[in-house]
Amino acid sequence: MEVFMAIGRSFANIKGGVSLSEKMIATNWKGMLVLRDYPLEYNQARTRRQSIVVSNLSTFSGLYNRVLTVKGRAEWEALAKMLGSAYHQEKRMVMGRRNTIIQCNPGGVLMSGHDLFIRCNMLAAMSGFTHPRLRAPLITGLPPSPGILVSQVMLQNGEMGLLCRLRPPVLSNDPPDKVYRLWMRVQLRGIIMVHHLEAMVKIGGGMPNLEGVMPIEKDGPKPISHQMEQLIAMEEADKQMHTDGILLTGFEVSNKKMWGVERVPFSALDVATVLLQAEVVVADTSEHGAVRSAPSNLEEIVLPEQLDNPEAKRLSEIARICNRAKNKKRQAKNTAMKRFFLKAADMTKEEIVKKVIGS
Structure with missing residues (x-):
C-alpha cells in the first residue's frame, strides 16, 4: 500500500486481486470502483422460481x-x-x-x-x-406509485383474513399490460417466516367478493370529538379511492422443513407482524419492456393473540427455538472475538496484520 500511494494513483484505479479485510477482486465499472468477494461456494438453483x-x-x-x-x-x-x-x-x-x-x-x-x-x-x-x-421502454417516466390500505377481517368460516385495498395510479396513457405486485413479510417472535412476492392483482380488476366478510373492530375508546369524526370521515373517503383489492387468508412459508407445514393461515399466528407493500408494473405496448413504479406506503399489521390455538403455540415454540439458536451463535462469536483481542495484546503489529489479512 505504501508503494501504491507513493506513485500518486487513485484508489479507484485498482484492478485485479487486492487484500483488504480479505481477498477481493476490484474492477472499475463505468467510473465506479466495484469490490467483489471471492466466491466461497457455488449453489445450484433449488426452487422452481x-x-x-x-x-x-x-x-x-x-x-x-x-x-x-x-x-x-x-x-x-x-x-x-x-x-x-x-x-x-x-x-x-x-x-x-x-x-x-x-x-x-x-x-x-x-x-x-x-x-x-x-x-x-x-x-x-x-x-x-x-x-x-x-x-x-418509452421515455415517459416511471408510473406513479399506488396506495395500499390493509384491515383485518373475519371470514364466514371463523378464520381471520387481511383485506388489502389498492389505489390505482393515474397513468398518462392506457397501457395494455398493467398490474399491482403485492409483497409480504411475516415475522413471528423476530423470525422471518416469509418474505416474497405474494400476489399480482390486475389494475382495474375491482374488489374481491366480500359477502359474509366482517371487519374486526380495533380495541379502544370510540372517538367523540369533532376533530376525530373529521379524521374518520377522511379515512372513509380515502378508502373510496382504493377501488382495487385482494383478500389474503394465509401464506406459504419459505422454509417448509423448519415450520413443518407448507401454508400457514393468519389465524394460526400468535402476535405476528405482517408487512405489506405494493408496486405497479406497466408496459407501453406488447413489444416494449416493462418498468416498475416506486414502492407504495408500507402497511404494518399486528395479529391478535391466539391463546387457545395449539397450532399457534407450536409455531411460536419453533420461533423461540430459532431465537435461542441465534443468540447462542452470537454469544459464541463474541466470545471468539474477545479471545482473539486478548491474544492480540501479546502480538506485534505485523503479526496482527498478517493474522487478520491472512496473507
Missing part, C-alpha cells in the same frame, strides 16, 4: 446478442445511459433501501444496454406479461 429465473437469464442474454439488430441494441444502450451516472449509483448505495420490503427494488442505475434489456424482460416475465420484449 430460481430455476425459472436462471432459465430466463440465459434466454434473454442470448436474444440480446443474437436477435437484436444494431439499432435495437442502440436503443437499449441510450436508455441505460439516461438512468444515471456513477455518482447517482454510489449515492443510492450509501442511502440504502429504507421503508421498503420490496426485493430487487430499482436502486441500480449504472448499467449497460444488455443489463437493462435483461432487467425489463425479467420484470415482464415475473409479472405475467408476454415476453420477450425487444423494444426499449
Whole structure:
C-alpha cells in the first residue's frame, strides 16, 4: 500500500486481486470502483422460481446478442445511459433501501444496454406479461406509485383474513399490460417466516367478493370529538379511492422443513407482524419492456393473540427455538472475538496484520 500511494494513483484505479479485510477482486465499472468477494461456494438453483429465473437469464442474454439488430441494441444502450451516472449509483448505495420490503427494488442505475434489456424482460416475465420484449421502454417516466390500505377481517368460516385495498395510479396513457405486485413479510417472535412476492392483482380488476366478510373492530375508546369524526370521515373517503383489492387468508412459508407445514393461515399466528407493500408494473405496448413504479406506503399489521390455538403455540415454540439458536451463535462469536483481542495484546503489529489479512 505504501508503494501504491507513493506513485500518486487513485484508489479507484485498482484492478485485479487486492487484500483488504480479505481477498477481493476490484474492477472499475463505468467510473465506479466495484469490490467483489471471492466466491466461497457455488449453489445450484433449488426452487422452481430460481430455476425459472436462471432459465430466463440465459434466454434473454442470448436474444440480446443474437436477435437484436444494431439499432435495437442502440436503443437499449441510450436508455441505460439516461438512468444515471456513477455518482447517482454510489449515492443510492450509501442511502440504502429504507421503508421498503420490496426485493430487487430499482436502486441500480449504472448499467449497460444488455443489463437493462435483461432487467425489463425479467420484470415482464415475473409479472405475467408476454415476453420477450425487444423494444426499449418509452421515455415517459416511471408510473406513479399506488396506495395500499390493509384491515383485518373475519371470514364466514371463523378464520381471520387481511383485506388489502389498492389505489390505482393515474397513468398518462392506457397501457395494455398493467398490474399491482403485492409483497409480504411475516415475522413471528423476530423470525422471518416469509418474505416474497405474494400476489399480482390486475389494475382495474375491482374488489374481491366480500359477502359474509366482517371487519374486526380495533380495541379502544370510540372517538367523540369533532376533530376525530373529521379524521374518520377522511379515512372513509380515502378508502373510496382504493377501488382495487385482494383478500389474503394465509401464506406459504419459505422454509417448509423448519415450520413443518407448507401454508400457514393468519389465524394460526400468535402476535405476528405482517408487512405489506405494493408496486405497479406497466408496459407501453406488447413489444416494449416493462418498468416498475416506486414502492407504495408500507402497511404494518399486528395479529391478535391466539391463546387457545395449539397450532399457534407450536409455531411460536419453533420461533423461540430459532431465537435461542441465534443468540447462542452470537454469544459464541463474541466470545471468539474477545479471545482473539486478548491474544492480540501479546502480538506485534505485523503479526496482527498478517493474522487478520491472512496473507
